Amino acid sequence: MDLQQLADSFEPMTCIMSVQVFDDGSYGNIRIVCGNNPYVASIESPDNIAFSGMLKNKFIPDSPYEKYIPKDLNFEDACYRCAVLKKPFHTYIHPERYDFWVDMYMMPIAADEGNTYYFAYSQELTAGAISSRMSNVDANVASAVLETCIKLRGTNDFKHTMDEVISDIRDLCEADKVCLILTDAQKRSFSVLSEAASSPERNYPVEKYLRDTYEDFYDIIETWEDTIAGSTCLIIQNENDMKVVSERNPVWCDSLKKVDVHTIVLYPLKYGKATLGYIWALNFDTEKTAQIRATLESTTYFIASEIANQQLMDKLKEISSFDILTGVMNRNAMNQKVDSVIAGTDKLPPQTAVIFVDLNGLKQINDNGGHANGDRLLKQAADILKETFGGSDIYRAGGDEFMVLATEISEKALEEKIKQLRLYQTQPGSVSFSLGYCYSEGEIDIRQAMSTADKLMYKDKQLFYEKYPERKRK
Missing domain, CATH: 3.30.450 (Beta-Lactamase)
Known part of the structure; x- marks a missing residue:
């Protein structure tokens, strides 16, 4: 021929x-x-x-x-x-x-x-x-990809649905273990979003194992891109393939052998030019390699898109809930919390305190030293509150006013924290608080508690300006 x-x-x-x-x-x-x-x-x-x-x-x-x-x-x-x-x-x-x-x-x-x-x-x-070429796939592959898309787009519980998708991928691969790892290149960090195992003995928590076994597993994660070497994925089916990986990445290869991994599928989750994470399948059925590759090449595209969308929504939620200047939660988050408590969807435990805090003399500092000095003082005030009430919900209610919602705290412990806040200096240019709080050891009416704490705070502020009239707002 x-x-x-x-x-x-x-x-x-x-x-x-x-x-x-x-x-x-x-x-x-x-x-x-x-x-x-x-x-x-x-x-x-x-x-x-x-x-x-x-x-x-x-x-x-x-x-x-x-x-x-x-x-x-x-x-x-x-x-x-x-x-x-x-x-x-x-x-x-x-x-x-x-x-x-x-x-x-x-x-x-x-x-x-x-x-x-x-x-x-x-x-x-x-x-x-x-898109028309991306959809030109085998009927079985198209069905599997479509099922994944329907699950992801129709969910109200992203984590639960992703667990289902990873379980489906494990069934497809007939693997001992399948895991979806999210990565953050800027923070050099990782977390396990979902995992699925073939048997109870394989159902160990992957993230805990990786953190316990490696000083910093991200050191290995960041080698995967070079190991994939510009391809769409890495599929190791036999000893000859493993030799290639050993040449490219001997440290990772040795770690795989230590846990008796003979075959592996590793797919990066790409969104644009960013790598959001990886899906890996350990000890999969090599007779299904062609079907696995065809299915995951499309499925990972949609999984990455949904993860990117979820991360965007989380970021928007964070932006809408946090005060950019001080790093504590904002008034919008405070109102949502109060509404959920009133509606009964968020129940407060016994021993709950509502504390209102106002920064004294801020207007004078803004007028005399500029808003940059005022912003610096607000940040310092927020840091003091975070240090004093670590673990509690802290909100910037507006302007120079903060609200703290402290739960599972004794009245004695609360009084000690209030005493700590009152120790801060009262000279001009330094942090000084006016305070008011309402404490309950039983069921609390949050609206009434906020009203009580707010009134007491303003009474405390009045006493402060009587003592320091030169710092009174103009």
């Missing part, structure tokens, strides 16, 4: 590739035997979208594929399945190493010679994602 003639018969950019197979069933070199003009142009032409992504820009027939792109275990697995197992393959993906999407098709061809097997590889490159 004239392989060059076969490649030239395709209009899309196409090459003929070969896979060498050893007697033990493992594979060796994967080569690009020949290519048609559009394919060669994708390597050699500066005007082609792929040009800058190539390791070399001169096409040499029968070269190992690694001459042009980094070694990619996912790509190799697809080549092997197509050429040797005679399984056609199609996917539409965005490898991290490229700034474009790849729509690839692999078709086995009847040109095998001894231990060398051949297939045709065609591709089309798109500058951005095309």
Whole structure:
């Protein structure tokens, strides 16, 4: 068979590739035997979208594929399945190493010679994602992805639904353990959002294990991007694959062997250019690799989108609930708390105190020293309240006024904290509080308690200005 003639018969950019197979069933070199003009142009032409992504820009027939792109275990697995197992393959993906999407098709061809097997590889490159191509998947894969999307979009309990999704992924992979880890590159931190295990003995808390076992597991997490090496994911199916990981990341590889991990799926959760976290599956069924890859390539796209949306909502909630200047909760959060207590959805325990606190002399400081000095004093006041009432809800009720909701506190302990606040200096320019509180050891009427504390605070403020008339507001 004239392989060059076969490649030239395709209009899309196409090459003929070969896979060498050893007697033990493992594979060796994967080569690009020949290519048609559009394919060669994708390597050699500066005007082609792929040009800058190539390791070399001169096409040499029968070269190992690694001459042009980094070694990619996912790509190799697809080549092997197509050429040797005679399984056609199609996917539409965005490898991290490229700034474009790849729509690839692999078709086995009847040109095998001894231990060398051949297939045709065609591709089309798109500058951005095309939704119609992303949805062009196997019916079983589409059904699994759609089910995930419906669960995520229809939920009122994000955490519970994500637990269901991760359990579904564990069932798909038939893995010992599947885990979704969220990461924060700026803080160099991680947390486990969801996990699922195949048996009770595998159902250990992953986050606790990682924190107990490693001094800083994020040191390993930040190596995963280089280990994935610009591909869409990392799938380790056998000892040969594990050798590749060992070369790229020996520390992580050794840690996997210590917990008897032989196979692993690792998918980054990407949203735009940001990595939100990873999904991993340990000791999965390698007979289902193709289905796992096809399903997770789409599923992780939607999971990442939902996580990003949830994080945005959490951020907006935080912004709407916290005072930016002082770092304590704002009046909006205070009103929501009071409303929920009145409605009975948030019950206060016995031994509850409502404390109103007002910063003395703030207007004078603003007028004489400028609002920057006033802001500094407000921050100091908030820090003092946080230090004194650590663990309690602290709100900036407005202007120079704060409210503290302290629960499970004895009256003696409360009085001691009030005494501490009164010890602060009363000279101009320093923090000085006027205080009022209402304490209850039984059921509390929060509106009445707030009213009582507020009146007592203003009475205390009146006494302060009688003692220091020079600091009275103008």
